[in-house]
Amino acid sequence: MNAWKAVLPLAGRAMRRLPIVLIAVAWCSRSEATNYGCELFLYSHVNFKYCSNYCRRSDIKMLYYSGLMEALNAHIDRRLQEGALQPKKFEIIFSDPMGDMPAPVVAITQNRKGYHITSRDAEDLNLRYLVRVVDYFTSKNWKPFSCCNKYIEVTPADIRSRFGRILGREVGDPDMSFFDGRRSIVFELDDLQLAYENDRVSFWLAGKRLDLEPGDPIPVKVGDRYLFGSNDFFHVFDKELELRRRPKAKLLSEWQCSVPFRARAYRKWINLGCGEGGARLSYSYDKNRWYEVVAPEKYHQPRCGDMPDYFGVHPNPLRVIWDTGPGAG
16 A cells, blocks of 8 residues: 555656647657648739648649639739729638648638638649639628638548538629630740640640640750650750650659659750659760769759748749630630
C-alpha cells in the first residue's frame, strides 16, 4: 500500500504533463508535415492566393489558374459596370488539402473591404463555379456560408452538393456566353503558345492548335525545337512536326520526385527530371534521341514562397484574343 502511495503522486504529475507533451508532439508533427508556400495572382478586381505544401504543385496548373483568374476578373468588371456589385476586391484563397491546416473547406463571406472566397477543394477552381459565386454576391438573399474544417466527417462532395443547392436556388445556371471566342495567352515561347480558352489550356504552335492535353514540364526550346509535356508524354516538335515522344514515368517516385516534372534547356540538349531527383532523361538535339541518365541538375524553381511573409507573384496573361467569326484564330 505504501508503495502505491509513493507511485500515485508521480503518476498524477505525469498525467498533468501528458497533455503538454501531446500538444508539443502534435505541433511538431504538423510543423514537419506542412510548409506552405503561396503564390499571388493579382488583377484589377481579384487577388487570388494559391497555397501548396512545400510548393509541390504543377507549373501547368499555375498557368491555367492565371487564365482562369483573368477571365473571372473580366466577368467581375462587367458586373461592376452593371452596378450589380460594390466596388471592392475579391479575395480568393485556396489551400492545398494535403497540407495540415484546420481551415474551412469552403467559406463565402464579405465585409466592407472585400468579397472573400476560401476553399480547400480543387474542384472549386473552375470558371463556371466561380462565376456562380460572384453572381451569388449580387443576390438580395445572399448569406455567408462556411463549412467545414477537415476534422469533421464530411466530404468535399457533400459540401459542394450543400452549397450547390443554395447557388441553384439563388443564381441558377450562369450565362457563360460572355466568354465565347475569348482566348488569353498565358505563356509564349517564340511560335509556341499556351492559351486559356473555354476554361482549359491548350498548346498552339505556329498558329495551329495541338490536339494534346498540356502537362508538365512547361515548354523549353533548343535550336528550332520545342520540348514540352502532355498528360502522358514528353514531346519534341520542330515547327508543326512532332519529331519524338517519350512516355512519362507513371509515378513521380520512379524518378525520386515529389514535385512535377521540369525541364532545363542547354545549347544542344535538354535535361528532364525534377528538383531533388536531378536529371533522369536527356534529349540530344544533334542525335534527335532520348538518353536515360542519372545526373545532378538545377531546375528553375517556381515563383513560390516557402516563408509566411513571402509570396511569388505571377504575371498577367500576355494578351487577350477575341475570335470574331467562323474559323477565326
